[in-house]
Amino acid sequence: MFNDRPFPVDAFPKIIRNAIYEVEQHTQAPQGLIAASVLGVISLACQNRIDVCRLNNLRSPVSLFLLTLAESGERKSTVDKLLMKPLYQLEENLFEKYTHDLTIWKNDEAIFNIEKKALMLKLKSDIQRNKDYFATNEKLKDLLQSPPKAPVRFKLIFNDATPAAIKDHLCGYWRSVGIMSDEAGAIFNGYTLNELPFINKMWDGATFSVERKSEPEKLIRNARLTLALMVQPDVFKGYLQRKGEAAKGIGFFARCLICQPDSTQGSRKISSPVVSSEHLPVFHQRLMEIVNDNITLDNKNDRLCLRFSLEAENRWIEFYNKVESDMGFFGSLSNCKDYASKVAENMARVASLLHYFNGNDGDIPLSAIEDAVKITTWYVNEYIHLFSKPNEFTLAITEGDELYWWIKNHCNRHVVPYITKNTILQYGPNKFRNRSKANELLNMLQSQNKILIGKRGKTTLIAIANLKPAI
Template structure:
């Protein structure tokens, strides 16, 4: 099976018309904050959207599971890659949306310090108790006395060894896959890679961690084998990814590792976008920054993060309402039906295969952001469909090469340009076919290619062939084939029956 190809030939990545992001499909709380952050920073809209979705994903992922209508369950985590040049204010936008997460980490750090002091005190008391019971057992052994009860007490004391408190760490930027896995094991099983300078990720540790990242996106267990430390199994861990990278770095990665990243499904899991730059249009205006929508989102994310402390990983399972489930099944089947040969998703089966799951995740996040009770509604499923379908078009623009133009169509375009701009500008409307073979564009000095190009234009009624004399007069017994391209140059007024010999 051939691996999916990456569109590495286009130096500018985007080659076609791009629809606007469906901002109206976002929940009101998210719409308001997107517009506020965009107004305050003048960063590209899609950069703002991707950063917001990633922050919401990280806040919610620890305790949420979404059960899709086909009965399968999975995390709500999102992977996001935003291709943006230096100066697009990636760091500024990232700092705004991760502020409540960073503040939560600081608060947890203070709690951890207090718990650590308590742990050391408990550990000291426990060690004294262990030593006392062990000494009593030794004393009884020297006196040949039965010490069954003391041995039982020692076993009971050993079982009460204080546990080292977990340190909550949510945000990672420059970390190896190994360090990330260990951090997830020891520090709360929920984390986010937020790299506003994605060169570190794509040039460094990101290349070797793709299988682990894929497993974490899916919620699968990971067996971590270590040489210098005890091996362990990472279960129920959650990972959000938000990587912002410059085009040259991303292009280099595509050229070297793009086929691997697509064939193993990493890019298929990612919501990748390349926003249009706003540089050169970010003029200052005399207005105060918008803060209320941002504060509202920060407050909601803080509530969600604090709720994480009271629940285990995957404690809350979100399900679809009846009409929402029916709609999800409908879109799932539509996507599946377009995966076949010549189907709309035939060239991007990898991404399309994950679309329905990403729709479920985004719908769950929209639902929980607005309201943490009840079932996922039809409204939020439709919102998620609009968002993920937009990202699907971005994926197509970035990874699916533009369709090749048939040779006869390309040649017809060359012929049309030559006839109108070279021959037509001389006031002619007819030309000998042999003159095209001798004097025309080099690529059309082949009878076979010229005939195909003429036929293509003739079908569109842009030119006609006829037999005539050597002056261009139509004669059934004529021996010269003429091309009349008046259909392409109506703007020229022929003088008599001018022709190019």
């Protein structure tokens, strides 16, 4: 993890914090990965129930865009299944109900069309024969006023879908969806992100016009979209090479909370076969309470607009001003002004999600803002490491630098002054488990004075140069 500090899990309310720790117990996945997954789930659940308001009339969605970079083997899928389990089950149930209701509707529509045709023929006959057609006309009017209603397709989650399919869905009755994937290679290499202006508009909650050659214009109004994608760094690097400049220039990355959590591979030892299982059900219960409210309540109801308390708003303004100052020429955010421009809004969204998901009433308090500041600041630091210095960052650095960071993080995590070369070959990222490649990279790092290499018997020991252990 290129962020020197661990993810601030303690900034989450208890119901969320306990769920994260429990998932970590079950999976031993990186905390940052689990936390990002949790934020995505909460955003998907809450985005259709609430908006966040600040500075009187400034109102925005609470939807989050999250991109999490993690190598194969980091247990992305396991984390996703644990957190999303009741949502996936709900998706199956909703699809089965929709399929059943669709069959009934098609039958009713067939009968409706037969009745309409018969009445129209009778009306035509009555007119041609100069008969009184008042009764027939009234029957036809009554019939046309109450056609069978097509069932609503409640779909919460899109995975690998085209922008056209997502637009068509959001033009309908249901306006709140998530593009979610624990292995988002198909999304980054496919069509889903081909129309980033549309994706950006959905983050903004703006109206979007959908035009087709053979259909009248449709409008997507007041829709909500969560984006929560986990992807391997090499796949994301390929996306950056193909479309990164456009994605950054158009402001897509600026809207995202991006991170690359530290790998836990090599340290996932079983210390106790007994893990807790009491907290996830509590998290799931609150999650489904919100989601089911979304479906049972009228979808056209206005969303609740959460406002800041006076102290919270003053703190938000202070945070906003600090970010603005850091965008100055000598500021820490001077090289990523596009991202910094969205930081305060993302912080407000996180604060409102924490407040609402925790079941609190009233205005968003100062404590929620402070917690959101910790979480958002962690993501800011991640973004800086990922994008502000491309020559030192994983997605654009040499493999030697990547191995250097892995060794350093391993030593810091286990509080040891050195590691063995066999540790790299057995537990390091897959690309470094080839002995000849590992030797080549280690020799290069040694020549750059970044690491020290020594021998203890037949065992090769490696340490970060500035730690200077006795080996």
